[in-house]
Amino acid sequence: xxxxxxxxxxxxxxxxxxxxxxxxxxxxxxxxxxxxxxxxxxxxxxxxxxxxxxxxxxxxxxxxxxxxxxxxxxxxxxxxxxxxxxxxxxxxxxxxxxxxxxxxxxxxxxxxxxxxxxxxxxxxxxxxxxxxxxxxxxxxxxxxxxxxxxxxxxxxxxxxxxxxxxxxxxxxxxxxxxxxxxxxxxxxxxxxxxxxxxxxxxxxxxxxxxxxxxxxxxxxxxxxxxxxxxxxxxxxxxxxxxxxxxxxxxxxxxxxxxxxxxxxxxxxxxxxxxxxxxxxxxxxxxxxxxxxxxxxxxxxxxxxxxxxxxxxx
Amino acid sequence: xxxxxxxxxxxxxxxxxxxxxxxxxxxxxxxxxxxxxxxxxxxxxxxxxxxxxxxxxxxxxxxxxxxxxxxxxxxxxxxxxxxxxxxxxxxxxxxxxxxxxxxxxxxxxxxxxxxxxxxxxxxxxxxxxxxxxxxxxxxxxxxxxxxxxxxxxxxxxxxxxxxxxxxxxxxxxxxxxxxxxxxxxxxxxxxxxxxxxxxxxxxxxxxxxxxxxxxxxxxxxxxxxxxxxxxxxxxxxxxxxxxxxxxxxxxxxxxxxxxxxxxxxxxxxxxxxxxxxxxxxxxxxxxxxxxxxxxxx
Numbered sequence: 001x002x003x004x005x006x007x008x009x010x011x012x013x014x015x016x017x018x019x020x021x022x023x024x025x026x027x028x029x030x031x032x033x034x035x036x037x038x039x040x041x042x043x044x045x046x047x048x049x050x051x052x053x054x055x056x057x058x059x060x061x062x063x064x065x066x067x068x069x070x071x072x073x074x075x076x077x078x079x080x081x082x083x084x085x086x087x088x089x090x091x092x093x094x095x096x097x098x099x100x101x102x103x104x105x106x107x108x109x110x111x112x113x114x115x116x117x118x119x120x121x122x123x124x125x126x127x128x129x130x131x132x133x134x135x136x137x138x139x140x141x142x143x144x145x146x147x148x149x150x151x152x153x154x155x156x157x158x159x160x161x162x163x164x165x166x167x168x169x170x171x172x173x174x175x176x177x178x179x180x181x182x183x184x185x186x187x188x189x190x191x192x193x194x195x196x197x198x199x200x201x202x203x204x205x206x207x208x209x210x211x212x213x214x215x216x217x218x219x220x221x222x223x224x225x226x227x228x229x230x231x232x233x234x235x236x237x238x239x240x241x242x243x244x245x246x247x248x249x250x251x252x253x254x255x256x257x258x259x260x261x262x263x264x265x266x267x268x269x270x271x272x273x274x275x276x277x278x279x280x281x282x283x284x285x286x287x288x289x290x291x292x293x294x295x296x297x298x299x300x301x302x303x304x305x306x307x308x309x310x311x312x313x
Numbered sequence: 314x315x316x317x318x319x320x321x322x323x324x325x326x327x328x329x330x331x332x333x334x335x336x337x338x339x340x341x342x343x344x345x346x347x348x349x350x351x352x353x354x355x356x357x358x359x360x361x362x363x364x365x366x367x368x369x370x371x372x373x374x375x376x377x378x379x380x381x382x383x384x385x386x387x388x389x390x391x392x393x394x395x396x397x398x399x400x401x402x403x404x405x406x407x408x409x410x411x412x413x414x415x416x417x418x419x420x421x422x423x424x425x426x427x428x429x430x431x432x433x434x435x436x437x438x439x440x441x442x443x444x445x446x447x448x449x450x451x452x453x454x455x456x457x458x459x460x461x462x463x464x465x466x467x468x469x470x471x472x473x474x475x476x477x478x479x480x481x482x483x484x485x486x487x488x489x490x491x492x493x494x495x496x497x498x499x500x501x502x503x504x505x506x507x508x509x510x511x512x513x514x515x516x517x518x519x520x521x522x523x524x525x526x527x528x529x530x531x532x533x534x535x536x537x538x539x540x541x542x543x544x545x546x547x548x549x550x551x552x553x554x555x556x557x558x559x560x561x562x563x564x565x566x567x568x569x570x571x572x573x574x575x576x577x578x579x580x581x582x583x584x585x586x587x588x589x590x591x592x593x594x595x596x597x598x599x600x601x602x603x604x605x606x607x608x609x610x
Contacts, residue, residue: 069566123564
């Protein structure tokens with residue numbers, strides 16, 4: 001008798017859990033599991049959206065890795081962005097965080113002003129930077145020339161397009177600033193006092209007190225930065241389009257990654273293969289590369305021991 | 314380090330030489346820190362200033378070296394509003410962002426509550442799957458999703474493929490709400506149960522009122538996400554200008570106006586302004602959300 005009620009109780013609890021989770025369970029099946037499996041399936045198929053898909057074995061895979069001229073440039077760009085943009089963002093974010101915790105007068109105003117660019121919609125922010133960095137006529141080059149400095153071609157020069165994107169990414173540092181600010185304020189004051197009594201210089205205190213305390217947050221910023229770089233899409237695409245003067249509806253075909261493939265990223269390849277050349281199979285191959293890379297870094301974030309997001313409370 | 318220095322009570326009298334050097338050092342530090350602050354402010358604010366000033370120039374002047382508009386062309390703003398389609402983009406963006414936000418909150422809240430407060434087998438696994446979904450680049454699954462919405466349901470050229478999925482628990486919102494609900498002590502939930510509240514009533518009557526800041530943060534993030542989204546409208550709405558959103562339409566602006574930088578910047582200001590206004594009204598909730606999760610690309 002008791003066993004029956006216990007079983008019934010358990011069943012009710014399971015039902016209740018399922019009911020609360022149901023929106024997400026459906027979402028997980030329809031918008032994650034099914035399309036992911038389907039992406040794997042299509043990566044072995046020849047499919048253009050019109051003729052029914054036919055089995056093509058590993059052809060899409062060899063095409064993407066060996067013959068598709070945009071794949072390796074896009075991967076190289078991603079690596080560049082991971083090494084340069086992510087690390088500069090972390091260093092700059094930490095610097096701005098340190099600065100904001102030291103500002104005593106008008107701290108609230110400074111904080112708001114530093115944070116605002118992060119909120120600028122990516123398309124609008126990129127358009128703004130395309131104008132500001134417009135070679136020759138843009139305000140930045142005008143100022144640089146006024147100071148007698150060389151004026152780079154920014155989004156129109158393959159050597160300067162990624163630095164220009166980095167500048168845009170540093171402008172929107174607000175998210176990291178807030179995270180580092182919270183972390184810095186959490187460092188126990190006693191540790192600073194003790195270090196000071198020991199005669200540690202400001203630099204030594206930063207090295208031996210601040211850094212060890214905020215190390216997990218730095219790691220978090222690096223790993224999420226890498227994941228965000230995998231998804232980097234709107235800014236490089238808009239920058240390339242605006243700089244090349246090719247705008248939607250203008251009729252001319254956009255050269256992906258303008259100038260000279262220098263702003264290509266992996267997500268752009270999925271769009272290019274899938275929605276411009278209608279090679280859905282190869283688009284799915286690139287999508288899976290993107291998937292594996294993103295999930296590898298996500299796993300790093302969730303590692304049980306020393307993981308940055310604790311799954312089990 | 315320097316907080317320590319300044320937290321010491323500063324005695325005005327008697328002024329020993331040591332205290333004087335300490336005070337001078339504090340003053341120098343104040344000057345140094347605030348000069349850096351002003352320099353950083355220039356970096357963060359000047360782009361906005363340049364864009365705003367250019368939005369008020371004539372098109373010839375926008376290409377000149379002038380920094381100040383002459384004359385001030387306030388009519389640019391009226392011109393942009395009269396661009397064919399601009400008001401439709403506004404309406405579509407509000408629909409996508411508004412409806413999407415409501416659906417996201419309604420569908421994500423029960424999921425987050427279950428993940429935070431129910432004990433069941435597979436809870437950790439569910440949470441890890443939520444995080445994986447959150448980190449998934451949207452391009453990974455776009456081919457099957459596009460085929461599903463466009464070929465099977467015939468909904469390309471509308472915003473429904475972007476709005477409907479939000480009724481099924483957005484991963485980021487679930488995660489953020491779960492993090493927030495974890496900070497609510499279990500005792501409140503248990504007490505409600507003892508008083509005879511069912512799970513749904515406990516959620517609505519006890520948890521929701523306490524979770525208001527978390528819900529506000531999720532709503533804001535979701536609103537901004539939809540407002541800023543470019544990839545979604547590009548895939549599903551591009552073929553039908555009647556379904557374009559502001560973020561998507563803005564790019565076409567430069568083409569429609571033959572690369573007139575002044576009007577393009579006017580439109581840029583009009584796309585940025587609402588987001589910044591919303592932020593000023595809801596700053597606290599927003600910053601809280603960022604610290605709670607630290608992610609959102």
